[in-house]
Amino acid sequence: MDRVIEQTKYLIVGSSHAALEAINAIRMHDAEGSLTVVTRDAHLPYSPTVLPYVVSGKSAPERVFLRDEDFFERNNVSFRRSAGLAVLHADANTAQLADGSTLGYEKLLLATGASPVIPPIPGIDSVDYHVLRTLDDATGLNAAIAGANNAVVLGGGLVGMHAAENLVKAGAKVTIVEMGPTVLGGYFDAAASGLIEAAFREAGATVLTGSRVVGLAKSATGATVTLANGDTLAADLLLVATGVKPDVGYLNGSGIAFEQGIVVDDQMRTSIDNVWAAGDCAQAKHFFAPRKQVNAILPSATEQGRIAGMAMAEDPGIKAYAGGVPLNTYHFFGRHAISVGSSEVPEGGDVVTRFDEANGRYLKIIFDGGRLTGIFGINEYFDGGIMWQLIVRRIDLTEIRDRFIENPLEVGREIMSRTWR
């Protein structure tokens, strides 16, 4: 090959939260170094998290973009769409892109996110189904909702529950099929999930937990869904929302360590020195577990992206990643749910719950000795960001424990203002 390969100092693959934070972090320290962002998407940057709202129509698809072209111009960033990473040649420091071009890099960030997992259900290839991960998926599903009468949602995670709510509100008869014992099991305990399920049932949805789809077949109106117990459901709209996993076919043979995600150290560096990974594709330190995990949530993506960018630009202000903490917020039928921290009760730890069933309010706080390890609320508002800090700073609450349990909102703010203002 005599052709001179186009070179860039920093190459970022992906254009969502982790990538955008990395751009900021790099430009904060290195205003000059050439920076190229490539993405498989055809659109400006957007968040996968906003997509359920595009489905519902709350967000107009043309107004969800997180940056405009001018942002890349101002930051002296070359932004290339429809140019996902096809094959990585880490030994040669080059990236072969889906648009056929090849880019040479000095430092590479893989922020390629995740793609829907398609469960190996017999017959799944014979039916039409939706997934929800890209903006085009969302606009497609938005259009399909209007004509749907009988919708089946596979998976009671955040994506599935959001979509199911939208389908209910659009007037469809909705059935949610979840394998686990409760919906949103990763974030909420049985009592909290029960409140959420009740809200769905009240609105007319059918929630089948502990239930599995064993077969799919094409029908005149769409698909026939067969459950493990033998029941069948007719679906004119089928949504597969059974989770996501990193889509890293490009790694093939590059030698970059991969388990459930791309394995990174606490500065987001992969097993290869000049390659970093961040966001939903990265398997990083976990705050509660000894093993590295993929913590595929938005706040982790931004944090990891920033750390990776600082590491790439050799910013001396870098701080090591404290470890992923499970965090989520969830709105359903006018109610809100917030979960911060681990839902597992540590050995010797204790749990305080407060359940006001009549008003649908639920609060659960988990302590390890004097320290907070998890807090979960339904229609019980507290500052998630402050709770997150209480957990990662391992602040001892022994002295004010009763007051904290009484009013985590106010007492949390007090501690914040005293401790890290």
Added chain:
Amino acid sequence: MGRAFSTIAFDPAKCDGCGDCMRACAQAKTGTDDVARSRIQIVGREKAFELAMCRQCGDPKCVSVCPAGALNKDGDTGVIGWDASKCVDCLLCTVGCAYGGIALDEVSGHVSKCDTCDGKPACVPVCSKGALKYVTTANIYNEVGDWEDLFAPGLAGCQGCNTELLMRHTLRRVGPDTVLATPPGCVPGMGSVGFNGTTGTKVPVFHPLLTNTASMLAGVKRQFKRMGRDVTALAIAGDGGASDVGFQSLSGAAERGEQMLFMVVDNEGYMNTGMQRSSCTPYGAWTSTTPVGVGCSAGLPSQGKTQDAKNLPLIMVNHRCAYVATASTAYMEDLYEKIDKALEASKRGFAYVHVYSPCTTGWRFPSDQNMEVARKAVETNFVMLWEFTPQDGLHFTKPVDDPLPVTEYLKVMGRFRHLSPEQIEHIQGKVVENMQFIQRFSEQAHGC
């Protein structure tokens, strides 16, 4: 260059938890008295009140975790704005913010946050305790930041000294058409006269004797006038070089109305030569020549300086200078206004600016506390900020109606640590006396 922004500042020591700010905010933003909906939240009990409010962060996490692009930091005002039409009510911003600065308003069902009421915060004026302030000093940075820095990039000052700030700001303001005189003291010690044959400033600078600063500068200025050149004659001298050794030439130049700006950096002693006392050193203060201890002064016990300080700026008022002012680096906007006026007055006559300048090394306080010490001096009326012109007389620019006890000032540094109750009583008495004395000047000027 980045911009600086105005900000709402909270002093927990002054807050008594009355809640007026929350009521004002709830009224302004929701039209109700429901303080739970206020965007400023005072929390805590008894005497320990705390604040939860948007900090308008420079690197806002609420913005970076918003999936809908509904939050953005305004590049001109610094305020993080919330776009209701883009918000999806997901509450992720409340998880991103570590300060409780953006939170759910349970009545509206949306998040709400402080927007500083477009630069006129409703909470600040209703705070009768002075715990909330709207600090607009950022305007100085935004304006001055683009002016040329005329001082050497590196210098040899003590850590935490505010004199570098003073020199850089003053030189930036007066600009390149300036001749600078810096007599022996901390200013040349920090580098104004230069290193290795080059000057430490980008303007002509000279190093007169302590005794003849004002007369030499007067001669230089007159020669430039004769040549038809409009040049600012600026002196930056210490209190020793002005109130003791250099007083004769200073008084003479002021009496003759020489056209110059004479700035005194008053650190209350000869600090660069080993912290000897000057006539500006206050009563009771430790210096190397007013020691503390048994048998340390010719075999006699000593408890610091036994005389009161000379009030040099008042003496300059009695020269009927074109402009006289006292200033503090803890009040930069005030200082800037005074430098502007002094510069203008120096085109007509003698302008004198006396800046109180806490000395980290000589006064014995931690190097990160300079501004706090300077502020406490003003808040206790230990020093008073005022200005004088022959036309308008004397008036206070930062009047302190409810001064803190002087002990609040004395205790923040080591040079007063040894004081006996009698000595403290003497100092408090002097503070009151000085206040009344200057007050009379002020009243007469207003014809009362």
